[in-house]
Amino acid sequence: MKYLLEPFQYEFMQRAFFECLLVGFTNGFLGSLVVIRRMALMADALSHSLLPGLAIAAIFVGLTPAGLLVGGLVAACIVALGGQIITRSSRVKDETAVACLYVVAFALGVMLIKYAKVKVDLDGFLFGNILGVSNSDIWTSLIISAVTLVTLITLQRPLLLTLFETSVARTQGIPVNAILTTLILLIVLAMLSSLQAVGVLLSLGLLILPATTMYLLSDSYQAMSWGGGALGVLGSMVGLLLSFWANIPSGPAIVLVLGVIFIGAYLFSPKYGMVTRALRPRHMHDESLSRWDK
Amino acid sequence: MSHHLILKDVTVSFNRIPAIHHINLNLGCGSCVGLLGPNGAGKSTLLKTIAGLLRMETGSIEFRGHETGENDSPGRNIAYVPQREAVDWDFPITVRGLVEMGRYPALGLWKKFGKTDHQIVDEALDVVDLRDYSHRQISALSGGQQQRAFLARAWAQKSDIYLLDEPHTGLDRNAREAFTKAIHKLRDAGKLIISSHHELNDVPVIFDHVILINGELVASGSTKEIFTSENIEKAFATRTFSGAYAHAHT
Numbered sequence: 001m002k003y004l005l006e007p008f009q010y011e012f013m014q015r016a017f018f019e020c021l022l023v024g025f026t027n028g029f030l031g032s033l034v035v036i037r038r039m040a041l042m043a044d045a046l047s048h049s050l051l052p053g054l055a056i057a058a059i060f061v062g063l064t065p066a067g068l069l070v071g072g073l074v075a076a077c078i079v080a081l082g083g084q085i086i087t088r089s090s091r092v093k094d095e096t097a098v099a100c101l102y103v104v105a106f107a108l109g110v111m112l113i114k115y116a117k118v119k120v121d122l123d124g125f126l127f128g129n130i131l132g133v134s135n136s137d138i139w140t141s142l143i144i145s146a147v148t149l150v151t152l153i154t155l156q157r158p159l160l161l162t163l164f165e166t167s168v169a170r171t172q173g174i175p176v177n178a179i180l181t182t183l184i185l186l187i188v189l190a191m192l193s194s195l196q197a198v199g200v201l202l203s204l205g206l207l208i209l210p211a212t213t214m215y216l217l218s219d220s221y222q223a224m225s226w227g228g229g230a231l232g233v234l235g236s237m238v239g240l241l242l243s244f245w246a247n248i249p250s251g252p253a254i255v256l257v258l259g260v261i262f263i264g265a266y267l268f269s270p271k272y273g274m275v276t277r278a279l280r281p282r283h284m285h286d287e288s289l290s291r292w293d294k
Numbered sequence: 295m296s297h298h299l300i301l302k303d304v305t306v307s308f309n310r311i312p313a314i315h316h317i318n319l320n321l322g323c324g325s326c327v328g329l330l331g332p333n334g335a336g337k338s339t340l341l342k343t344i345a346g347l348l349r350m351e352t353g354s355i356e357f358r359g360h361e362t363g364e365n366d367s368p369g370r371n372i373a374y375v376p377q378r379e380a381v382d383w384d385f386p387i388t389v390r391g392l393v394e395m396g397r398y399p400a401l402g403l404w405k406k407f408g409k410t411d412h413q414i415v416d417e418a419l420d421v422v423d424l425r426d427y428s429h430r431q432i433s434a435l436s437g438g439q440q441q442r443a444f445l446a447r448a449w450a451q452k453s454d455i456y457l458l459d460e461p462h463t464g465l466d467r468n469a470r471e472a473f474t475k476a477i478h479k480l481r482d483a484g485k486l487i488i489s490s491h492h493e494l495n496d497v498p499v500i501f502d503h504v505i506l507i508n509g510e511l512v513a514s515g516s517t518k519e520i521f522t523s524e525n526i527e528k529a530f531a532t533r534t535f536s537g538a539y540a541h542a543h544t
Contacts, residue, residue, distance in 0.1 A: 036385060036386060154403055154404075155403070157398040157402075157403060161395060161398055163385075164382065164385050164387070165376060165381060167345075167376055168374055168375075170346070171345045171346055171347060172399045173399070219386050219388055220386055220387070221387060221391070223386075224386050
């Protein structure tokens with residue numbers, strides 16, 4: 001127990017702890033919607049497209065949290081919206097359109113970052129550093145988490161109807177496009193919030209892995225979202241402690257822990273696990289089995 | 295207030311090319327209506343238009359004397375059941391959860407799922423004979439049961455009009471019979487069921503009313519009077535004059 005509590009004597013670990021709690025839960029909770037809507041690649045694309053916005057913010061206002069937030073949000077929205085426009089007005093499919101735009105945005109971002117007056121740490125952007133979170137980062141995450149969770153819980157019914165069957169939701173008078181746009185906005189916000197913790201490249205892991213794990217464990221959306229949140233917290237805590245004890249980078253440690261839990265569920269989920277299914281007794285009488293053997 | 299669904303001069307176009315032309319219909323509640331016609335005749339288009347998913351170029355649709363488009367939430371009156379392929383069967387939801395979704399429009403964002411709602415859901419599961427399957431994930435049902443689960447959701451929605459897009463497709467004989475029994479129960483409860491259908495043999499058994507379309511309305515009326523070989527010939531033999539054949543844009 002002493003060993004477990006020892007890291008939290010340090011202030012930076014306390015801050016990291018709070019950040020893990022906020023980012024882990026919010027991403028895990030939101031991730032359930034991303035997984036059932038099959039938007040994982042879209043979310044990945046959005047995470048990369050934050051870069052030019054962050055670079056422009058760094059050029060004009062420096063590294064203030066508000067500037068980075070607005071910059072990233074605008075850049076990701078331009079990519080998401082641009083993808084929609086291209087999809088609707090041409091034969092290019094949505095995933096392709098977003099992929100086209102995000103690589104261009106990422107390239108633009110890498111180029112722009114050179115012109116920032118302050119030194120922008122690209123490594124930090126890509127991989128994050130949860131041990132370096134400031135109080136203002138925690139406040140940003142807290143606000144984003146509150147907004148995200150309140151919105152998701154309030155809109156749960158229309159969201160579920162929309163994600164399950166868009167056409168039926170529309171016949172029930174649900175503003176489907178507004179709901180989907182809200183979802184994309186929330187994904188971008190969650191990405192921005194987890195930037196400091198795990199960085200752009202790994203933020204997707206925090207969003208997708210807990211929810212996918214729960215998807216393998218449960219047939220209920222409620223279990224998937226709340227369980228995803230809990231798993232997100234658990235994974236990021238364990239990852240954080242591992243990174244402290246073993247002196248390894250925190251972002252990868254968190255995602256690797258979540259990855260191990262995911263593989264565990266893939267193999268041993270009571271209902272959908274590979275190993276569990278292979279070991280399940282066959283639904284055949286011994287007699288017919290013996291007939292098969294002949 | 296008449297319990298009739300009235301379509302007046304309904305035309306719907308895709309890219310300026312009409313898919314259905316000037317359709318006039320008057321359908322009463324308490325009937326089971328078969329929507330028949332060749333592929334590309336506009337069956338799905340007509341269903342989606344009644345559901346409010348497509349914009350009409352001309353015409354209007356009224357139910358109980360009100361235009362369906364005017365209503366803030368037409369879903370409470372109209373339940374649309376899409377083709378089976380359109381549904382994500384791996385969605386993390388049980389049969390009961392699916393039927394509970396039917397209560398969402400009535401509950402809005404905040405109202406609690408109360409005792410009455412649970413009763414309505416139970417009743418819906420009983421109507422389609424799926425009470426024993428209520429805890430199954432929806433992909434663990436057979437095709438016919440999946441269709442019935444959607445009927446149950448529509449029932450929970452307290453809809454008066456049920457729009458079904460080819461629900462009998464891909465079902466074997468037993469599943470068809472069970473499904474037909476379920477929609478007849480709905481009809482006997484005073485609902486209006488409109489179902490697109492492409493198998494002609496079992497039409498008289500399932501439907502008491504048929505609509506034959508082929509881009510435009512060929513005939514509509516009671517199965518006994520309208521479902522004649524002459525009318526069927528008229529609907530199926532005429533080449534659809536709308537859509538891809540006539541206006542191939544290059």
